[in-house]
Amino acid sequence: MTPERTEKLLSVLKRRQPDLSLIADQVNKPRNLSALIRNCDAVGIHSVHSVVPKEGYRTYRGTAKGSDFYVKNRQHESVESAIETVKSQGMKVVAAHFTDQAIDYREFNYTQPCALLMGAEKQGVSDVAAEMADQHIIIPMMGMVSSLNVSTAAGIILVEAQRQRMLAGLYEQQHLSDEEISRTLFEWGNRDLAKFCREKGLAYPPLDDIGDVIDAPGWHQRVQAGQADKYDWSGIAV
Template structure:
Protein backbone atom coordinates (compact mmCIF):
# COMPACT_ATOMS: atom_id res chain seq x y z
CA UNK A 1 0.00 0.00 0.00
CA UNK A 2 1.63 3.22 -1.18
CA UNK A 3 1.07 6.46 0.73
CA UNK A 4 -0.54 7.95 -2.39
CA UNK A 5 -3.00 5.07 -2.71
CA UNK A 6 -3.89 5.24 0.99
CA UNK A 7 -4.45 8.99 0.79
CA UNK A 8 -6.74 8.53 -2.21
CA UNK A 9 -8.81 5.87 -0.42
CA UNK A 10 -9.18 8.06 2.67
CA UNK A 11 -10.18 11.04 0.53
CA UNK A 12 -12.97 9.01 -1.10
CA UNK A 13 -14.20 7.63 2.23
CA UNK A 14 -14.25 11.13 3.72
CA UNK A 15 -16.77 12.16 1.05
CA UNK A 16 -19.03 9.12 1.25
CA UNK A 17 -22.69 9.90 1.99
CA UNK A 18 -24.16 7.25 4.32
CA UNK A 19 -27.70 8.70 4.22
CA UNK A 20 -28.18 9.08 0.46
CA UNK A 21 -28.91 5.90 -1.44
CA UNK A 22 -30.63 4.32 -4.43
CA UNK A 23 -33.16 1.49 -4.36
CA UNK A 24 -33.71 -0.43 -7.60
CA UNK A 25 -37.11 -2.08 -8.02
CA UNK A 26 -36.39 -5.24 -10.04
CA UNK A 27 -34.26 -3.49 -12.66
CA UNK A 28 -33.42 -6.49 -14.80
CA UNK A 29 -30.85 -5.48 -17.41
CA UNK A 30 -27.35 -6.12 -16.07
CA UNK A 31 -25.88 -3.19 -17.97
CA UNK A 32 -28.38 -0.82 -16.38
CA UNK A 33 -27.66 -2.18 -12.92
CA UNK A 34 -23.94 -1.89 -13.45
CA UNK A 35 -24.28 1.68 -14.70
CA UNK A 36 -26.39 2.58 -11.66
CA UNK A 37 -23.72 1.18 -9.34
CA UNK A 38 -21.13 3.20 -11.21
CA UNK A 39 -23.19 6.37 -10.74
CA UNK A 40 -23.57 5.62 -7.03
CA UNK A 41 -19.80 5.49 -6.69
CA UNK A 42 -19.27 8.60 -8.82
CA UNK A 43 -21.61 10.73 -6.70
CA UNK A 44 -20.25 9.49 -3.38
CA UNK A 45 -22.92 7.04 -2.20
CA UNK A 46 -21.74 4.50 0.31
CA UNK A 47 -24.65 2.08 -0.22
CA UNK A 48 -27.11 0.89 -2.81
CA UNK A 49 -30.23 -1.18 -2.16
CA UNK A 50 -31.83 -3.59 -4.59
CA UNK A 51 -34.72 -5.97 -5.06
CA UNK A 52 -33.42 -8.27 -7.77
CA UNK A 53 -35.61 -9.57 -10.60
CA UNK A 54 -36.71 -13.18 -10.37
CA UNK A 55 -33.99 -14.34 -12.76
CA UNK A 56 -31.33 -12.97 -10.45
CA UNK A 57 -28.55 -10.45 -10.88
CA UNK A 58 -25.29 -10.42 -12.79
CA UNK A 59 -23.39 -7.15 -13.17
CA UNK A 60 -21.39 -6.46 -16.30
CA UNK A 61 -18.01 -5.60 -14.84
CA UNK A 62 -16.98 -3.62 -17.92
CA UNK A 63 -19.95 -1.28 -17.50
CA UNK A 64 -19.53 -1.02 -13.74
CA UNK A 65 -15.88 -0.12 -14.17
CA UNK A 66 -14.95 -1.87 -10.91
CA UNK A 67 -17.32 0.32 -8.90
CA UNK A 68 -19.07 -2.74 -7.44
CA UNK A 69 -15.97 -2.99 -5.23
CA UNK A 70 -16.57 0.48 -3.79
CA UNK A 71 -20.35 0.56 -3.21
CA UNK A 72 -21.95 -1.78 -0.67
CA UNK A 73 -25.04 -3.39 -2.19
CA UNK A 74 -27.84 -4.50 0.14
CA UNK A 75 -30.32 -7.05 -1.19
CA UNK A 76 -33.95 -7.26 -0.07
CA UNK A 77 -36.42 -10.06 -0.88
CA UNK A 78 -39.30 -7.68 -1.64
CA UNK A 79 -39.93 -3.97 -2.09
CA UNK A 80 -42.07 -4.05 1.07
CA UNK A 81 -39.04 -5.21 3.07
CA UNK A 82 -36.75 -2.68 1.40
CA UNK A 83 -39.11 0.26 1.98
CA UNK A 84 -39.65 -0.74 5.62
CA UNK A 85 -35.88 -0.96 6.21
CA UNK A 86 -35.17 2.45 4.71
CA UNK A 87 -38.08 4.14 6.43
CA UNK A 88 -36.87 2.72 9.74
CA UNK A 89 -33.56 4.49 9.04
CA UNK A 90 -35.45 7.78 8.71
CA UNK A 91 -35.20 8.08 4.93
CA UNK A 92 -37.57 10.04 2.76
CA UNK A 93 -38.42 8.05 -0.36
CA UNK A 94 -38.35 9.73 -3.77
CA UNK A 95 -39.77 7.48 -6.47
CA UNK A 96 -38.88 8.26 -10.07
CA UNK A 97 -42.44 7.90 -11.27
CA UNK A 98 -44.67 9.74 -13.71
CA UNK A 99 -47.96 10.42 -11.91
CA UNK A 100 -50.45 13.16 -11.11
CA UNK A 101 -48.50 14.08 -7.97
CA UNK A 102 -45.04 14.01 -9.55
CA UNK A 103 -42.82 17.07 -9.15
CA UNK A 104 -39.66 18.21 -10.88
CA UNK A 105 -36.74 16.16 -9.54
CA UNK A 106 -34.95 19.41 -8.60
CA UNK A 107 -37.78 20.50 -6.30
CA UNK A 108 -37.22 17.95 -3.52
CA UNK A 109 -34.70 18.10 -0.68
CA UNK A 110 -31.78 15.68 -1.06
CA UNK A 111 -29.86 17.04 1.94
CA UNK A 112 -32.05 15.01 4.30
CA UNK A 113 -31.62 11.24 4.64
CA UNK A 114 -33.28 9.99 1.47
CA UNK A 115 -33.58 7.19 -1.05
CA UNK A 116 -34.15 7.48 -4.80
CA UNK A 117 -36.31 4.60 -6.04
CA UNK A 118 -35.71 3.55 -9.64
CA UNK A 119 -38.23 1.22 -11.26
CA UNK A 120 -37.61 -1.53 -13.78
CA UNK A 121 -37.36 -0.99 -17.51
CA UNK A 122 -40.89 -2.18 -18.35
CA UNK A 123 -43.27 -1.43 -15.48
CA UNK A 124 -41.45 1.30 -13.56
CA UNK A 125 -41.79 1.52 -9.78
CA UNK A 126 -44.18 -1.07 -8.35
CA UNK A 127 -47.58 0.17 -7.19
CA UNK A 128 -46.97 -0.52 -3.49
CA UNK A 129 -43.61 1.25 -3.48
CA UNK A 130 -45.04 4.20 -5.39
CA UNK A 131 -47.85 4.50 -2.86
CA UNK A 132 -45.44 4.52 0.09
CA UNK A 133 -43.04 7.05 -1.47
CA UNK A 134 -43.02 10.52 0.07
CA UNK A 135 -42.65 12.14 -3.33
CA UNK A 136 -42.85 11.19 -6.98
CA UNK A 137 -40.18 12.90 -9.07
CA UNK A 138 -39.76 13.31 -12.82
CA UNK A 139 -37.15 14.68 -15.19
CA UNK A 140 -38.84 17.17 -17.57
CA UNK A 141 -38.60 15.90 -21.15
CA UNK A 142 -38.23 18.27 -24.12
CA UNK A 143 -38.13 15.71 -26.91
CA UNK A 144 -40.33 13.10 -28.54
CA UNK A 145 -39.47 10.30 -26.13
CA UNK A 146 -41.37 10.11 -22.85
CA UNK A 147 -38.64 8.76 -20.62
CA UNK A 148 -34.91 8.19 -20.24
CA UNK A 149 -33.02 4.97 -19.75
CA UNK A 150 -33.21 4.07 -16.05
CA UNK A 151 -29.46 4.34 -15.50
CA UNK A 152 -29.28 7.71 -17.27
CA UNK A 153 -32.21 9.00 -15.21
CA UNK A 154 -30.54 7.81 -12.01
CA UNK A 155 -27.33 9.67 -12.86
CA UNK A 156 -29.22 12.89 -13.56
CA UNK A 157 -31.10 12.70 -10.27
CA UNK A 158 -27.95 11.91 -8.29
CA UNK A 159 -26.21 14.85 -9.93
CA UNK A 160 -28.85 17.17 -8.44
CA UNK A 161 -28.52 15.41 -5.08
CA UNK A 162 -24.77 16.00 -5.21
CA UNK A 163 -25.27 19.68 -6.11
CA UNK A 164 -27.56 20.24 -3.12
CA UNK A 165 -25.37 18.33 -0.71
CA UNK A 166 -22.20 20.04 -1.87
CA UNK A 167 -23.84 23.44 -1.37
CA UNK A 168 -24.84 22.33 2.14
CA UNK A 169 -21.26 21.29 2.95
CA UNK A 170 -22.08 17.61 3.31
CA UNK A 171 -19.05 16.57 1.27
CA UNK A 172 -16.69 18.71 3.36
CA UNK A 173 -16.43 16.45 6.39
CA UNK A 174 -16.36 12.74 7.13
CA UNK A 175 -19.90 11.49 7.65
CA UNK A 176 -19.46 7.73 7.81
CA UNK A 177 -19.78 6.27 11.33
CA UNK A 178 -16.35 5.35 12.70
CA UNK A 179 -16.98 1.58 12.62
CA UNK A 180 -18.14 1.72 9.00
CA UNK A 181 -15.20 3.94 8.06
CA UNK A 182 -12.62 1.56 9.56
CA UNK A 183 -14.33 -1.51 8.06
CA UNK A 184 -14.37 -0.01 4.57
CA UNK A 185 -10.82 1.28 4.96
CA UNK A 186 -9.67 -2.26 5.73
CA UNK A 187 -11.69 -3.77 2.86
CA UNK A 188 -10.38 -1.25 0.33
CA UNK A 189 -6.77 -1.44 1.50
CA UNK A 190 -6.71 -5.23 1.88
CA UNK A 191 -9.12 -6.67 -0.75
CA UNK A 192 -7.32 -10.03 -1.00
CA UNK A 193 -7.33 -10.57 2.77
CA UNK A 194 -10.97 -9.46 2.89
CA UNK A 195 -11.99 -12.07 0.30
CA UNK A 196 -9.96 -14.74 2.09
CA UNK A 197 -11.69 -13.99 5.40
CA UNK A 198 -15.17 -13.69 3.87
CA UNK A 199 -14.83 -16.99 2.01
CA UNK A 200 -13.82 -18.79 5.22
CA UNK A 201 -16.03 -16.87 7.65
CA UNK A 202 -13.00 -15.55 9.53
CA UNK A 203 -12.79 -12.28 11.48
CA UNK A 204 -10.66 -9.60 9.87
CA UNK A 205 -7.12 -9.39 11.26
CA UNK A 206 -5.71 -6.41 13.20
CA UNK A 207 -5.14 -3.48 10.85
CA UNK A 208 -3.21 -0.22 11.07
CA UNK A 209 -5.35 2.61 9.58
CA UNK A 210 -2.32 4.91 9.50
CA UNK A 211 -0.40 2.74 7.04
CA UNK A 212 -3.09 0.57 5.45
CA UNK A 213 -1.12 -2.57 6.40
CA UNK A 214 -1.87 -5.54 8.64
CA UNK A 215 -0.38 -5.22 12.11
CA UNK A 216 1.26 -8.64 11.90
CA UNK A 217 0.32 -10.30 8.63
CA UNK A 218 2.74 -13.22 8.94
CA UNK A 219 1.73 -13.95 12.51
CA UNK A 220 -1.96 -13.74 11.64
CA UNK A 221 -1.61 -16.14 8.71
CA UNK A 222 0.34 -18.57 10.85
CA UNK A 223 -2.41 -18.44 13.50
CA UNK A 224 -5.03 -19.10 10.83
CA UNK A 225 -3.04 -22.09 9.57
CA UNK A 226 -2.76 -23.46 13.08
CA UNK A 227 -6.49 -23.11 13.59
CA UNK A 228 -7.58 -24.52 10.24
CA UNK A 229 -4.91 -27.19 9.69
CA UNK A 230 -3.34 -28.09 13.05
CA UNK A 231 -2.00 -31.42 11.77
CA UNK A 232 -0.13 -29.78 8.89
CA UNK A 233 1.42 -27.23 11.23
CA UNK A 234 2.50 -29.99 13.61
CA UNK A 235 4.03 -31.98 10.74
CA UNK A 236 5.91 -28.89 9.60
CA UNK A 237 7.21 -28.26 13.12
CA UNK A 238 8.29 -31.89 13.46
CA UNK A 239 10.23 -31.72 10.19
CA UNK A 240 11.85 -28.52 11.38
CA UNK A 241 12.87 -30.13 14.64
CA UNK A 242 14.33 -33.13 12.78
CA UNK A 243 16.26 -30.83 10.45
CA UNK A 244 17.63 -28.78 13.33
CA UNK A 245 18.60 -31.97 15.15
CA UNK A 246 20.58 -33.30 12.19
CA UNK A 247 22.32 -29.95 11.69
CA UNK A 248 23.43 -29.94 15.32
CA UNK A 249 25.27 -33.27 14.89
CA UNK A 250 29.03 -33.01 14.29
Protein backbone atom coordinates (compact mmCIF):
# COMPACT_ATOMS: atom_id res chain seq x y z
CA MET A 1 0.00 0.00 0.00
CA THR A 2 1.06 3.58 -0.52
CA PRO A 3 1.92 5.64 2.57
CA GLU A 4 -1.16 7.77 1.90
CA ARG A 5 -3.42 4.72 1.81
CA THR A 6 -1.88 3.33 4.98
CA GLU A 7 -2.39 6.65 6.76
CA LYS A 8 -6.04 6.75 5.66
CA LEU A 9 -6.70 3.25 6.99
CA LEU A 10 -4.87 4.00 10.22
CA SER A 11 -6.96 7.11 10.81
CA VAL A 12 -10.14 5.06 10.32
CA LEU A 13 -9.01 2.31 12.70
CA LYS A 14 -8.02 4.78 15.41
CA ARG A 15 -11.62 6.04 15.40
CA ARG A 16 -13.22 2.59 15.56
CA GLN A 17 -15.60 1.99 18.46
CA PRO A 18 -15.26 -1.66 19.54
CA ASP A 19 -17.77 -1.19 22.37
CA LEU A 20 -20.51 -0.18 19.92
CA SER A 21 -22.06 -2.91 17.78
CA LEU A 22 -25.16 -4.04 15.95
CA ILE A 23 -27.09 -7.31 15.95
CA ALA A 24 -29.06 -8.13 12.80
CA ASP A 25 -31.62 -10.77 13.77
CA GLN A 26 -32.48 -12.81 10.68
CA VAL A 27 -32.49 -9.83 8.33
CA ASN A 28 -33.16 -11.98 5.29
CA LYS A 29 -32.69 -9.50 2.45
CA PRO A 30 -29.01 -9.29 1.52
CA ARG A 31 -29.50 -5.72 0.30
CA ASN A 32 -30.72 -4.68 3.74
CA LEU A 33 -27.95 -6.52 5.57
CA SER A 34 -25.36 -4.90 3.33
CA ALA A 35 -26.91 -1.47 3.96
CA LEU A 36 -26.84 -2.11 7.72
CA ILE A 37 -23.14 -2.90 7.56
CA ARG A 38 -22.55 0.23 5.48
CA ASN A 39 -24.25 2.26 8.22
CA CYS A 40 -22.03 0.60 10.82
CA ASP A 41 -18.86 1.46 8.94
CA ALA A 42 -20.01 5.09 8.62
CA VAL A 43 -20.25 5.54 12.41
CA GLY A 44 -17.05 3.66 13.24
CA ILE A 45 -18.40 0.27 14.32
CA HIS A 46 -15.67 -2.35 14.08
CA SER A 47 -17.72 -5.56 14.17
CA VAL A 48 -21.34 -6.67 13.89
CA HIS A 49 -23.29 -9.82 14.70
CA SER A 50 -25.75 -11.33 12.24
CA VAL A 51 -28.20 -14.12 12.98
CA VAL A 52 -28.46 -16.29 9.87
CA PRO A 53 -32.04 -16.55 8.51
CA LYS A 54 -33.50 -20.04 8.48
CA GLU A 55 -33.55 -19.98 4.68
CA GLY A 56 -29.97 -18.67 4.51
CA TYR A 57 -28.72 -15.71 2.50
CA ARG A 58 -29.07 -15.17 -1.20
CA THR A 59 -26.08 -13.83 -3.10
CA TYR A 60 -26.12 -10.07 -3.46
CA ARG A 61 -23.66 -7.78 -5.18
CA GLY A 62 -24.55 -4.12 -4.86
CA THR A 63 -23.21 -0.65 -4.25
CA ALA A 64 -23.00 -1.18 -0.48
CA LYS A 65 -20.98 -4.36 -0.82
CA GLY A 66 -17.59 -2.65 -0.55
CA SER A 67 -18.28 -1.53 3.01
CA ASP A 68 -18.86 -5.12 4.11
CA PHE A 69 -15.15 -5.82 3.88
CA TYR A 70 -14.24 -3.14 6.41
CA VAL A 71 -16.60 -4.31 9.16
CA LYS A 72 -16.11 -7.72 10.77
CA ASN A 73 -19.27 -9.84 10.68
CA ARG A 74 -19.68 -12.71 13.11
CA GLN A 75 -22.55 -14.98 12.12
CA HIS A 76 -24.70 -16.78 14.69
CA GLU A 77 -27.25 -19.56 14.43
CA SER A 78 -29.51 -17.97 17.06
CA VAL A 79 -30.26 -14.54 18.45
CA GLU A 80 -29.57 -15.90 21.93
CA SER A 81 -25.98 -16.61 20.89
CA ALA A 82 -25.52 -13.11 19.46
CA ILE A 83 -26.96 -11.38 22.52
CA GLU A 84 -24.99 -13.52 24.96
CA THR A 85 -21.80 -12.76 23.02
CA VAL A 86 -22.15 -8.97 23.20
CA LYS A 87 -23.27 -9.11 26.82
CA SER A 88 -20.19 -11.15 27.68
CA GLN A 89 -18.20 -8.22 26.25
CA GLY A 90 -19.90 -5.84 28.67
CA MET A 91 -22.41 -4.36 26.23
CA LYS A 92 -26.03 -3.54 26.93
CA VAL A 93 -28.51 -4.59 24.24
CA VAL A 94 -30.92 -1.92 23.02
CA ALA A 95 -33.68 -3.25 20.76
CA ALA A 96 -35.60 -1.17 18.24
CA HIS A 97 -38.97 -2.52 19.35
CA PHE A 98 -42.38 -0.93 19.94
CA THR A 99 -43.57 -1.77 23.46
CA ASP A 100 -45.02 0.10 26.42
CA GLN A 101 -41.52 0.14 27.93
CA ALA A 102 -39.87 1.65 24.84
CA ILE A 103 -38.29 5.10 25.09
CA ASP A 104 -37.48 7.67 22.41
CA TYR A 105 -34.25 6.49 20.74
CA ARG A 106 -32.60 9.85 21.56
CA GLU A 107 -33.04 9.27 25.29
CA PHE A 108 -30.74 6.25 25.42
CA ASN A 109 -27.10 6.73 26.41
CA TYR A 110 -25.03 5.34 23.53
CA THR A 111 -21.72 6.40 25.06
CA GLN A 112 -21.87 3.28 27.23
CA PRO A 113 -20.90 -0.09 25.71
CA CYS A 114 -23.97 -1.18 23.76
CA ALA A 115 -25.27 -3.13 20.78
CA LEU A 116 -28.26 -2.08 18.69
CA LEU A 117 -30.60 -4.98 17.93
CA MET A 118 -32.61 -4.79 14.71
CA GLY A 119 -35.24 -7.43 13.93
CA ALA A 120 -36.17 -9.12 10.68
CA GLU A 121 -37.96 -7.12 7.98
CA LYS A 122 -41.46 -8.54 8.51
CA GLN A 123 -41.40 -10.16 11.95
CA GLY A 124 -39.38 -7.48 13.76
CA VAL A 125 -37.72 -8.27 17.08
CA SER A 126 -38.56 -11.79 18.29
CA ASP A 127 -40.11 -12.40 21.70
CA VAL A 128 -36.96 -14.04 23.05
CA ALA A 129 -34.77 -11.17 21.83
CA ALA A 130 -37.14 -8.60 23.30
CA GLU A 131 -37.00 -10.39 26.63
CA MET A 132 -33.19 -10.52 26.63
CA ALA A 133 -32.74 -6.87 25.62
CA ASP A 134 -31.84 -4.35 28.31
CA GLN A 135 -33.85 -1.52 26.75
CA HIS A 136 -36.45 -0.99 24.01
CA ILE A 137 -36.38 2.15 21.87
CA ILE A 138 -38.60 3.63 19.18
CA ILE A 139 -38.34 6.27 16.49
CA PRO A 140 -41.40 8.54 16.80
CA MET A 141 -43.48 8.39 13.63
CA MET A 142 -45.56 11.39 12.46
CA GLY A 143 -47.13 9.99 9.31
CA MET A 144 -49.39 7.16 8.19
CA VAL A 145 -46.70 4.47 8.12
CA SER A 146 -45.90 2.71 11.39
CA SER A 147 -42.33 1.64 10.65
CA LEU A 148 -39.25 2.34 8.54
CA ASN A 149 -37.05 0.09 6.44
CA VAL A 150 -34.67 -1.73 8.79
CA SER A 151 -31.52 -0.12 7.39
CA THR A 152 -33.10 3.34 7.39
CA ALA A 153 -34.18 2.96 11.01
CA ALA A 154 -30.75 1.68 12.02
CA GLY A 155 -29.09 4.60 10.24
CA ILE A 156 -31.18 7.13 12.15
CA ILE A 157 -30.39 5.50 15.49
CA LEU A 158 -26.69 5.04 14.76
CA VAL A 159 -26.26 8.68 13.76
CA GLU A 160 -27.62 9.61 17.19
CA ALA A 161 -25.12 7.21 18.75
CA GLN A 162 -22.37 8.87 16.72
CA ARG A 163 -23.52 12.34 17.81
CA GLN A 164 -23.41 11.41 21.48
CA ARG A 165 -20.01 9.74 21.16
CA MET A 166 -18.56 12.70 19.27
CA LEU A 167 -19.72 15.07 22.01
CA ALA A 168 -18.10 12.78 24.58
CA GLY A 169 -14.81 12.82 22.64
CA LEU A 170 -14.82 9.07 22.08
CA TYR A 171 -13.70 9.38 18.45
CA GLU A 172 -10.62 11.27 19.58
CA GLN A 173 -9.31 8.24 21.49
CA GLN A 174 -7.83 4.99 20.16
CA HIS A 175 -9.85 2.06 21.47
CA LEU A 176 -8.48 -0.83 19.42
CA SER A 177 -5.24 -2.42 20.60
CA ASP A 178 -2.10 -1.90 18.53
CA GLU A 179 -2.18 -5.63 17.78
CA GLU A 180 -5.75 -5.46 16.44
CA ILE A 181 -4.91 -2.43 14.31
CA SER A 182 -1.85 -4.18 12.84
CA ARG A 183 -3.86 -7.34 12.12
CA THR A 184 -6.72 -5.39 10.52
CA LEU A 185 -4.34 -3.37 8.37
CA PHE A 186 -2.90 -6.64 7.12
CA GLU A 187 -6.39 -7.94 6.27
CA TRP A 188 -7.39 -4.74 4.50
CA GLY A 189 -4.17 -4.46 2.54
CA ASN A 190 -3.65 -8.16 1.75
CA ARG A 191 -7.11 -9.56 1.07
CA ASP A 192 -6.01 -12.58 -0.94
CA LEU A 193 -3.24 -13.55 1.49
CA ALA A 194 -5.54 -13.17 4.51
CA LYS A 195 -8.16 -15.31 2.77
CA PHE A 196 -5.51 -17.93 1.95
CA CYS A 197 -4.51 -18.13 5.63
CA ARG A 198 -8.10 -18.57 6.78
CA GLU A 199 -8.89 -21.20 4.15
CA LYS A 200 -5.71 -23.18 4.94
CA GLY A 201 -6.05 -22.85 8.72
CA LEU A 202 -2.82 -20.86 9.01
CA ALA A 203 -1.98 -18.10 11.45
CA TYR A 204 -1.23 -14.74 9.89
CA PRO A 205 2.50 -14.19 9.31
CA PRO A 206 4.45 -11.99 11.77
CA LEU A 207 3.44 -8.37 11.20
CA ASP A 208 4.96 -4.99 11.96
CA ASP A 209 2.98 -2.13 13.49
CA ILE A 210 1.46 -1.08 10.16
CA GLY A 211 0.39 -4.56 9.08
CA ASP A 212 3.27 -5.39 6.75
CA VAL A 213 4.65 -8.93 6.77
CA ILE A 214 8.00 -9.33 8.52
CA ASP A 215 10.34 -11.53 6.43
CA ALA A 216 7.74 -12.44 3.80
CA PRO A 217 10.12 -14.77 1.85
CA GLY A 218 10.93 -16.71 5.02
CA TRP A 219 7.25 -17.09 5.88
CA HIS A 220 6.42 -18.35 2.38
CA GLN A 221 9.21 -20.93 2.67
CA ARG A 222 7.75 -22.17 5.96
CA VAL A 223 4.31 -22.44 4.35
CA GLN A 224 5.69 -24.50 1.46
CA ALA A 225 7.54 -26.74 3.91
CA GLY A 226 4.41 -27.23 6.02
CA GLN A 227 6.10 -25.52 8.98
CA ALA A 228 3.92 -22.39 9.25
CA ASP A 229 1.91 -21.92 12.45
CA LYS A 230 -1.67 -23.22 12.36
CA TYR A 231 -4.76 -21.33 13.56
CA ASP A 232 -8.40 -22.28 14.13
CA TRP A 233 -10.49 -19.60 12.38
CA SER A 234 -13.88 -21.15 13.22
CA GLY A 235 -16.10 -18.69 15.01
CA ILE A 236 -13.80 -15.74 14.23
CA ALA A 237 -15.45 -12.71 12.65
CA VAL A 238 -13.81 -11.72 9.38
